[in-house]
Amino acid sequence: MGSGGLPSGGVTKMYGKRGDLPIDHAKPNSRYDLYVKGKRVQSRWYDHNGNAVRNRDFDHQDAHHNHKFPHDHIWKDKGKYIDRHGRIREKLIRDEDDWVDPDETKYPS
16 A cells, blocks of 8 residues: 555545445555545545455444544454355455544545
8 A cells, every 4th residue: 555645556436325345356555435426425445455454434324423524444354265156255344333533644535
């Protein structure tokens, strides 16, 4: 990813619905920005293998009013698995309740 600034793999804008950003097989060292109804709602950064490493949520449902926006989620690598098509994939998860303040130095938006 480098030491700040734009990701070396560039920034891809996607338009769609929440959940449309890939978790893996993205362009390596890149950031994807998701727009819903013309508004950026999420950014996701990817490592040198195209696996998600960090999300930034700019907006989403907050029924309990306990979120600060924007906030980040860090993806954790849980090893490899074989999918239903016989491909080896990375098992990546993020803890929905484990959010952190944005790191604008390493992950500028």
